[in-house]
Structures are given as structure tokens and as C-alpha cells.
Amino acid sequence: MxxxxxxxxxxxxxxxxxxxxxxxxxxxxxxxxxxxxxxxxxxxxxxxxxxxxxxxxxxxxxxxxxxxxxxxxxxxxxxxxxxxxxxxxxxxxxxxxxxxxxxxxxxxxxxxxxxxxxxxxxxxxxxxxxxxxxxxxxxxxxxxxxxxxxxxxxxxxxxxxxxxxxxxxxxxxxxxxxxxxxxxxxxxxxxxPDPESSNSEVSEPLLQAESTxxxxxxxxxxDAFGKFVFKGFELTVLQNASCAHGLELTFYSGVYGTCIGAMTRFGQDAKSLIGISGICIGVGEILGGGVFGMLNKCNRFGRNPVVLLGLITHFVAFYLIFLNIASDAPLAPEAGTDLQAYISPSVGVALLCSFLLGLGDSCFNTQLLSIIGFLFRENSAPAFAVFKFIQSIMAALAFFYSNYLLLHWQLLILVLSGFMGSMTFFMAEWHAESSRRESDYDSI
CATH class of the missing domain: 1.20.1250.20 (MFS general substrate transporter like domains)
Known part of the structure; x- marks a missing residue:
């Protein structure tokens, strides 16, 4: 080979x-x-x-x-x-x-x-x-x-x-x-892996990284934390976007499935619906990631339209969840909750929200990775380290408050953080576009 x-x-x-x-x-x-x-x-x-x-x-x-x-x-x-x-x-x-x-x-x-x-x-x-x-x-x-x-x-x-x-x-x-x-x-x-010039047919196990x-x-x-954290316009943008993404990651990966399983009004299949919800999230992630990942190469309008779509998608999902899922569902005991939200609980609406959560997350994820790679082309490794650090901190905070906050308060936090994160992303994209145009002008 x-x-x-x-x-x-x-x-x-x-x-x-x-x-x-x-x-x-x-x-x-x-x-x-x-x-x-x-x-x-x-x-x-x-x-x-x-x-x-x-x-x-x-x-x-x-x-x-x-x-x-x-x-x-x-x-x-x-x-x-x-x-x-x-x-x-x-x-x-x-x-x-x-x-x-x-x-x-x-x-x-x-x-x-x-x-x-x-x-x-x-x-x-x-x-x-x-x-x-x-x-x-x-x-x-x-x-x-x-x-x-x-x-x-x-x-x-x-x-x-x-x-x-x-x-x-x-x-x-x-x-x-x-x-x-x-x-x-x-x-x-x-x-x-063999080097390009090697003719060897047998490779050694990948036990150590390259020494350099x-x-x-x-x-x-x-150095990532010494050079980058809380420094500069771009990192302020990165921090706000990372915070929003960490909170949303927590909700769709751990909290929402628990809410669905706690809804006794979904019938005897409520517990098994946790699995179907996860599948719907996966469908949204793969569909959105594939489509928007490819569009990122040829989108003449930049990244903002995709992020705006993700924001709208998540807002629709949060509103439907607010109407469909009982407020005490995240904290309900094993027997579940008999409370009803503002509409008659619907399994179809619940699974649609799962799909929208995955689709919206893929919008943010693909564009965040893209803009970080663009803004920090010369220092991408430290920038991605900061992104992961902040995202993990916010996810830890969100899982902690999920022990105590009712669903509608959690959704309010997600709406506010998503809005702020998207607004700062829009500013970063305009800044990046301005920098690109100046670079093109200088080259001319």
C-alpha cells in the first residue's frame, strides 16, 4: 500500500x-x-x-x-x-x-x-x-x-x-x-505513516509523535493561555461564541433527553423516546454539517447567513420546547411529571425540536471552526485550545445549574447567550471580511 x-x-x-x-x-x-x-x-x-x-x-x-x-x-x-x-x-x-x-x-x-x-x-x-x-x-x-x-x-x-x-x-x-x-x-x-519517499511496506505502530x-x-x-485569553477583539468574540456553544452543547447532549423521558404524557414509550431523540439530533448534525461544510467553500455571502439560520433554528426549537415540555421535566423524579406545558404534549413536536437542535448546532459548529481558523491562521493551535477551554468551562457550569433550574429558566439562558454569541460572531465576520478586502487591495 x-x-x-x-x-x-x-x-x-x-x-x-x-x-x-x-x-x-x-x-x-x-x-x-x-x-x-x-x-x-x-x-x-x-x-x-x-x-x-x-x-x-x-x-x-x-x-x-x-x-x-x-x-x-x-x-x-x-x-x-x-x-x-x-x-x-x-x-x-x-x-x-x-x-x-x-x-x-x-x-x-x-x-x-x-x-x-x-x-x-x-x-x-x-x-x-x-x-x-x-x-x-x-x-x-x-x-x-x-x-x-x-x-x-x-x-x-x-x-x-x-x-x-x-x-x-x-x-x-x-x-x-x-x-x-x-x-x-x-x-x-x-x-x-511512511514518509513520501519511503518504499517500505511495513509501518511501525504509532507509539510516539514526531520528536519535533x-x-x-x-x-x-x-502559551495559548498566556498569549490569548482575554486579549484582543478577536478573542473577545471567540470567548462569547464559545460560551454560547458550551451552554447549548449541554442542553442537547444531556438535558433535553432527560426532559423527554420524564414526560408521562408521552405514554409508555417516553423512556425509549430518549433514543429516538438522540437519533434526530444526529440527523440534524450530519445534514447541517455536510451541507454547510461544503457551502463554506463557495459561499460568497460569508458565514453570517449560516449563523443567522442556526440562531433562528435554535430559537424556534426553544420556543416549541417551552410550549411542549413541562417546566419541571429536568428535575422530575423517576416516575416522571404529569404536568402539561402550554399545548397538549406532542411526540412529533418533541422529536422535531431534537432535529432542530442538531441542525442549529451544526450551523454554529461549522462556522465557528471556520472563522477561528481564519482569524488565527498563524496561531491556530492556541486559539483552538482557548475555544475548547472556554466551551468546557461553560458546559460544566450549565450541567451544574441543571440540577436546580426549571426548564423555562434554562431556555431563557440559552436564548440570551445564543443571541449575544451570534451578535459578536457577526461583528467578527464583518471584521474578517474587512481584513480580507484590505489584504486583496494591498496585493493589487
Whole structure:
């Protein structure tokens, strides 16, 4: 196999490894608050929202040390050991204890930072300037398919179940643990790519990053916060947009599924509808990401129309959720809530909102990544580090307040943050367009 073919194969294996791992982990995050409410143990007093808050909080802080870990043990072992910690978190739900639940949350936060740093390293060393876009698209598409398979399994496993028994829980989480472990071991199939001039047919395992890159990656991560945080117009824009995206990520990835499962007026299928909701979010993510990712290359009107579409899409979704879902749904006990919102609860409207949440998120996500790459072309790695840091901090905050705030207050926060984030994005796009025109004029 030629060197380019081996690099492409590595990207495909990387994508499948993440697809298996996040089929398990994203499904776990989507259902864990519902599952925790069904525990018959008086010794367990954990909260799924608090757990996710801990994960994202530790994740944000661990971004400072993750590059050093990857530099020392290499990206392949970094992804494998991080994947084992993800699998341990999922397996903890088979026989849960409060201490093990929160300990696993801290460990997964650390593992997440190492995992995504290593993923970026593998993607970079298997791509060139001409293939990075293609390889990123392949990886992203495979990752998003994780939303389909895990949630489809939940729908089939819980269909018609009003109460989640211990056996139901154990069967699901044993299956998810096995799926996650499959993804971990797939990382060992990734081989170190041959240089273009090499004729060797056998590649060594990808145990260590390139030495020159390893020596600088850690310092780049630390420099990111010294050089960029709270400095300059562009970073102010980046911070506001990152805050909004972190809050919205929390809502569609953990809170909204819990709300649907708590609605007793949806009938006996309310719990299984959590899985269908996740699938609808995935459809919106993949459809929007594919369409807007391609349009980003040829859109003569810039990024603002796509972001405006995302803002309108999310506002429509938030308004329909406000009308359709009871205000106490995020905090309802295992038996659910009998309250009605402002319209007769509709499963169709609930699933439409799931699709709109995914579609709107893809609008913001594709354009945020695009403008960060444009504004910080010379310092993209530190800028993306800041983006991930702020996003994780806000996600941790949102999961924390989800323990206490009724649905309508959470939606109000999302509306305000989405509006502010979009307005600052519009200013950044106008600034970027002005800079581009000045550059074109100077070249002429």
C-alpha cells in the first residue's frame, strides 16, 4: 500500500475507533440522569448533571497537561488508556456507588483532554495541506454516526418500559462497555505513516509523535493561555461564541433527553423516546454539517447567513420546547411529571425540536471552526485550545445549574447567550471580511 493509502486507512480506523467509543459514551451521557432516577439503592446519591459538570470542568483544566502526556507516551497509547477510562466510567453503572461515580467522572475529564489532544495529533501527522479537509470530514462523519447506533439500541431495549429495572440497566451498560472497549483496541491498528519517499511496506505502530512536534506541543498549550485569553477583539468574540456553544452543547447532549423521558404524557414509550431523540439530533448534525461544510467553500455571502439560520433554528426549537415540555421535566423524579406545558404534549413536536437542535448546532459548529481558523491562521493551535477551554468551562457550569433550574429558566439562558454569541460572531465576520478586502487591495 502506498504512503497516502496508509494515511487514509489510519484516518478511517481512527474514525471507527471514536465511533465505537462515543456510541457508548454519548449514549451513556444521554440516558444517565434517567437511569440514576431509577436506582433502587439507598446508598447511591449521585446526579448525572453533577457528574457531567465535573467531567467538563476537569476536562477544561486538563487541557494544560494533555499535550505533555501525549508527547511522552505517544498518541496511540494515549488514546488507548484514555479509552479504558471512558469504558470504566460506563461500566461503573453496572454496580454503581456514589464514590466510584464521581471518581470516574474526574478520571474521564482527564482522559477526555488527553484523548482529543492525541486525536488531533494523529489527524495532523496523517494529513497534508491538501488532505486535511478531506480527512477531517471523514473523521467527523464517522464520529457523528455514533449518535445513531447507540440511541437506536436504547430505543429497542427500552421500548414499552415505564420503569428501568436493575436488569435493564445492567444489560444496557454491559453492552455499552463492550462497544467502548472495541473502539479502544481499534487504536492499535493505526500504524505510523511512511514518509513520501519511503518504499517500505511495513509501518511501525504509532507509539510516539514526531520528536519535533512533541517538544513544542506542550509549550504551545501553555502559551495559548498566556498569549490569548482575554486579549484582543478577536478573542473577545471567540470567548462569547464559545460560551454560547458550551451552554447549548449541554442542553442537547444531556438535558433535553432527560426532559423527554420524564414526560408521562408521552405514554409508555417516553423512556425509549430518549433514543429516538438522540437519533434526530444526529440527523440534524450530519445534514447541517455536510451541507454547510461544503457551502463554506463557495459561499460568497460569508458565514453570517449560516449563523443567522442556526440562531433562528435554535430559537424556534426553544420556543416549541417551552410550549411542549413541562417546566419541571429536568428535575422530575423517576416516575416522571404529569404536568402539561402550554399545548397538549406532542411526540412529533418533541422529536422535531431534537432535529432542530442538531441542525442549529451544526450551523454554529461549522462556522465557528471556520472563522477561528481564519482569524488565527498563524496561531491556530492556541486559539483552538482557548475555544475548547472556554466551551468546557461553560458546559460544566450549565450541567451544574441543571440540577436546580426549571426548564423555562434554562431556555431563557440559552436564548440570551445564543443571541449575544451570534451578535459578536457577526461583528467578527464583518471584521474578517474587512481584513480580507484590505489584504486583496494591498496585493493589487
Amino acid at each position: 502506498n504512503p497516502e493509502g496508509k494515511r487514509l486507512l489510519n484516518i478511517v480506523i481512527l474514525g471507527f475507533g471514536f465511533m465505537f467509543m462515543f456510541t457508548a459514551f454519548q449514549t451513556c451521557g444521554n440516558i444517565e440522569q434517567t437511569v440514576i432516577k431509577s436506582f433502587n439503592s439507598t446508598e447511591f446519591h449521585g446526579s448525572g448533571y453533577t457528574s457531567m459538570s465535573i467531567i467538563y470542568g476537569v476536562f477544561s483544566a486538563s487541557n494544560l497537561i494533555a499535550p505533555s502526556v501525549v508527547a511522552v507516551i505517544g498518541p496511540q497509547l494515549s488514546m488507548f488508556f484514555s479509552g479504558l477510562l471512558y469504558s470504566g466510567y460506563i461500566a461503573m453503572f453496572i454496580y454503581p456507588y456514589t464514590w466510584s461515580f464521581y471518581t470516574a467522572s474526574v478520571l474521564v475529564g482527564i482522559a477526555a483532554a488527553v484523548l482529543w489532544t492525541a486525536q488531533g495529533n494523529v489527524l495532523a501527522i496523517n494529513s497534508s495541506d491538501s488532505t486535511i479537509g478531506r480527512n477531517s470530514g471523514i473523521f467527523w462523519a464517522l464520529l457523528q454516526f455514533s449518535l445513531f447506533f447507540g440511541n437506536l439500541y436504547i430505543y429497542c431495549a427500552w421500548h414499552g418500559h415505564v420503569h428501568i429495572t436493575d436488569k435493564d440497566r445492567q444489560t444496557v451498560f454491559i453492552s455499552l462497555t463492550v462497544i467502548s472497549l472495541v473502539g479502544c483496541f481499534l487504536f492499535f491498528l493505526i500504524r505510523k 512536534e512533541s517538544s513544542t506541543t506542550s509549550s504551545q498549550a501553555l
